[in-house]
Amino acid sequence: MTDDPKLDAIGSLIARLRRSDMISENEVAALAGLISVCRDYPARAVVARPREHLEKSQLLVEGFVARQTELPNGRRQILAIHVPGDFLDLHGLLLKSLDHDVVTLSPARLAEAPHAILRETTAQYPHVARLLWFSTMVDAAIHREWIASLGRTAAGRIAHLFCELQLRLEVVGRADADGYALPLTQIDIADATALTPVHVNRTLRHLREAGIVDFRTGHVAIGDLPALRRIAGFRPDYLYLEQQPR
Amino acid sequence: MTDDPKLDAIGSLIARLRRSDMISENEVAALAGLISVCRDYPARAVVARPREHLEKSQLLVEGFVARQTELPNGRRQILAIHVPGDFLDLHGLLLKSLDHDVVTLSPARLAEAPHAILRETTAQYPHVARLLWFSTMVDAAIHREWIASLGRTAAGRIAHLFCELQLRLEVVGRADADGYALPLTQIDIADATALTPVHVNRTLRHLREAGIVDFRTGHVAIGDLPALRRIAGFRPDYLYLEQQPR
DNA sequence: CGCTCGGTTGATTCGCTTCAAGCCTTGTGG
DNA sequence: CCACAAGGCTTGAAGCGAATCAACCGAGCG
Numbered sequence: 334m335t336d337d338p339k340l341d342a343i344g345s346l347i348a349r350l351r352r353s354d355m356i357s358e359n360e361v362a363a364l365a366g367l368i369s370v371c372r373d374y375p376a377r378a379v380v381a382r383p384r385e386h387l388e389k390s391q392l393l394v395e396g397f398v399a400r401q402t403e404l405p406n407g408r409r410q411i412l413a414i415h416v417p418g419d420f421l422d423l424h425g426l427l428l429k430s431l432d433h434d435v436v437t438l439s440p441a442r443l444a445e446a447p448h449a450i451l452r453e454t455t456a457q458y459p460h461v462a463r464l465l466w467f468s469t470m471v472d473a474a475i476h477r478e479w480i481a482s483l484g485r486t487a488a489g490r491i492a493h494l495f496c497e498l499q500l501r502l503e504v505v506g507r508a509d510a511d512g513y514a515l516p517l518t519q520i521d522i523a524d525a526t527a528l529t530p531v532h533v534n535r536t537l538r539h540l541r542e543a544g545i546v547d548f549r550t551g552h553v554a555i556g557d558l559p560a561l562r563r564i565a566g567f568r569p570d571y572l573y574l575e576q577q578p579r
Numbered sequence: 580m581t582d583d584p585k586l587d588a589i590g591s592l593i594a595r596l597r598r599s600d601m602i603s604e605n606e607v608a609a610l611a612g613l614i615s616v617c618r619d620y621p622a623r624a625v626v627a628r629p630r631e632h633l634e635k636s637q638l639l640v641e642g643f644v645a646r647q648t649e650l651p652n653g654r655r656q657i658l659a660i661h662v663p664g665d666f667l668d669l670h671g672l673l674l675k676s677l678d679h680d681v682v683t684l685s686p687a688r689l690a691e692a693p694h695a696i697l698r699e700t701t702a703q704y705p706h707v708a709r710l711l712w713f714s715t716m717v718d719a720a721i722h723r724e725w726i727a728s729l730g731r732t733a734a735g736r737i738a739h740l741f742c743e744l745q746l747r748l749e750v751v752g753r754a755d756a757d758g759y760a761l762p763l764t765q766i767d768i769a770d771a772t773a774l775t776p777v778h779v780n781r782t783l784r785h786l787r788e789a790g791i792v793d794f795r796t797g798h799v800a801i802g803d804l805p806a807l808r809r810i811a812g813f814r815p816d817y818l819y820l821e822q823q824p825r
Numbered sequence: 826c827g828c829t830c831g832g833t834t835g836a837t838t839c840g841c842t843t844c845a846a847g848c849c850t851t852g853t854g855g
Numbered sequence: 856c857c858a859c860a861a862g863g864c865t866t867g868a869a870g871c872g873a874a875t876c877a878a879c880c881g882a883g884c885g
Contacts, residue, residue: 384816400723404730405812412723424720427713427825432720432817456705466712467673473715474670474678476722477646477658483729483773484650487841518863527729532841534865549864566651570630571678579673733873764831778873780833795832 339365342394342444345418345505350464352504353471354579363458367446368392374437376516380421381435387425389447393417396441397516401524402433411525413475414438416498418505423469426451439516460579467579474571482526485566487536490526493565495546495553500569510558516551540564585611588640588690591664591751596710598750599717600825609704613692614638620683622762626667627681633671635693639663642687643762647770648679657771659721660684662744664751669715672697685762706825713825720817728772731812733782736772739811741792741799746815756804762797786810 335341343364350356356364371394374380380391380398393415400413400421412433415421421435426448455462478497482490498515502508519537523530541547545561547554555561581587589610596602602610617640620626626637626644639661646659646667658679661667667681672694701708724743728736744761748754765783769776787793791807793800801807 402723402727404727405735405809406730408730410727410730412726424716427709427716428720428819429823429825432814432819433723459702462708463673466715469712469719470670470674470715473719473722474674476719476726477648477679479726479729480658480722481648481650481656483725484652484654484656489651520863529842530864531843531866535841538865563651568678573674573678577675579675766831775874776832777834777875780831781873784833 337365338371339368339444342368342371342392342442345394345416346392346420347418348505349418350468351576352574353467353576354464355576356464360458360461360464363454363461364464367450367454368444369447369450371442371444374441374443376437376439376441378437378441379434380437380441380443381425381431383431383433386430387422387448389445390423390426390451391421391435392444392446393419393421394442394444397438398435398441398443399438399521399525400433400435409524410527411521413472413479414494414498414525416501416505417507419472420446420465420468423465424472438521463579467573471573474573478571481566487526487528487532488540488564489566490528491522491533491536491540492546492561493567494522494525495548495555496562496565496567497572499553499555499558500572500574504574510555512552512554514551515548515553522548583611584617585614585690588614588617588638588688591640591662592638592666593664594751595664596714597822598820599713599822600710601822602710606704606707606710609700609707610710613696613700614690615693615696617688617690620687620689622683622685622687624683624687625680626683626687626689627671627677629677629679632676633668633694635691636669636671636697637667637681638690638692639665639667640688640690643684644681644687644689645684645767645771646679646681655770656773657767659718659725660740660744660771662747662751663753665718666692666711666714669711670718684767709825713819717819720819724817727812733772733774733778734786734810735812736774737768737779737782737786738792738807739813740768740771741794741801742804742808742811742813743818745799745801745804746818746820750820756801758798758800760797761794761799768794 347361395417398415398421399411401409401411404410425431499508502513507513519533520530523533537548544556593607641663644661644667645657647655647657650656671677745754748759753759765779766776769779783794790802792802
């Protein structure tokens with residue numbers, strides 16, 4: 334914690350970006366300058382709707398947020414799960430509106446970055462623009478890995494989700510190799526993996542009984558990370574966590 | 580066709596971008612200036628590999644190209660299908676290497692854009708930079724729609740693929756409402772939808788017998804577009820084809 | 826000609842869904 | 856302080872959609 338609330342707000346963002354690139358103090362200040370205000374939301378709050386014109390993008394400071402859409406059969410499909418340090422709707426800067434909902438999965442704190450300031454800052458600091466572009470490209474890489482879940486079994490899909498969140502949360506200091514807090518319901522897991530809650534429950538039991546991972550009461554306890562990654566087919570390179578000039 | 584091969588190469592790219600934004604003649608020239616050379620490839624050629632350091636990005640001028648990865652069970656998962664006017668590995672500009680393969684599905688012509696020139700041009704023409712960023716954001720939106728296929732049945736997944744390609748190809752003048760050339764095998768469709776070739780075959784037969792769509796010998800003949808879109812749950816807004824300042 | 830690859834069809838199996846019921850925890854109001 | 860409702864978790868039985876296994880066809884091609 335610092336004495337500057339804007340610096341606090343971007344702490345996780347900076348931690349994440351610094352895993353992938355060098356960032357100067359000037360650029361940190363520029364990123365902090367993007368933030369206007371912070372807002373707190375309860376769980377299950379809608380923080381962005383499709384087809385609404387956007388004037389700001391939102392940075393997740395604390396908590397868990399999902400992008401989701403409704404399928405023709407009426408079921409909810411979670412398209413992405415965001416952790417602190419992630420921009421939730423940076424793509425709205427150029428797309429102008431979203432094609433999906435953004436909702437909190439847990440109580441969450443969001444920092445708002447007005448598009449007017451984003452435009453100014455990206456024009457003035459080309460490297461900041463590149464960092465934000467990079468950030469949306471990693472989002473796309475994560476999307477692709479979720480597409481690959483089309484070809485995974487139930488255990489593989491769930492295991493992959495747990496592996497991915499373990500690493501992404503570790504980067505922002507909210508997980509270690511043994512586990513992490515994950516305040517999601519089994520229904521959320523079901524909507525993220527496109528499985529039924531019943532089958533998620535059974536699969537979680539199998540994973541627990543095998544001593545691989547224990548997900549209960551909002552906590553992922555990893556018993557055997559290598560086995561978990563094997564089941565998931567998890568290769569972490571798609572998160573681009575190697576530091577190099579971008 | 581023009582007398583400038585570089586302008587020909589970016590013709591479909593310009594057509595696509597002009598559906599979403601205004602582009603000046605200066606910017607068209609700047610985009611044409613990105614291109615160094617064109618290369619022709621046969622079907623099933625690998626045009627980019629994971630973990631290799633990239634010095635250029637490639638623009639698809641003609642043909643069909645897929646991004647794909649290998650799943651733990653040994654099966655190929657197609658993550659994206661590209662049509663003329665698409666950049667295949669623009670994300671390599673900042674990611675520096677890819678996490679997947681890029682392979683031609685049909686004979687294809689690719690235009691190469693060296694990263695050095697991409698950097699110069701995006702620095703000099705901020706709006707060109709925004710257009711390219713926009714382009715990668717639409718790629719991500721398409722990825723999300725493929726994630727939604729996790730919750731679709733076999734017919735829904737295939738129908739959605741056909742709907743999406745119909746619209747994307749129409750934008751670059753290679754499809755109309757009745758159908759389009761699609762030089763893919765049923766095995767390619769299977770790898771894109773994470774279904775078995777056998778089941779793809781059966782599902783295609785059902786769609787054909789219902790008079791909705793007939794996919795044979797490299798051609799999609801659409802019999803009932805509304806029905807096809809209904810089965811797919813297709814809403815075209817995720818392609819962001821409305822012209823507005825980006 | 827014979828090989829290969831893609832497409833087609835049938836029989837069987839399996840993973841996941843559906844339907845149904847019961848349990849536990851939490852919160853709330855009388 | 857307890858009754859009760861609601862939401863999430865758990866488990867069983869039956870059904871369905873897609874995978875698997877297997878065979879055959881047909882076109883293109885060396």
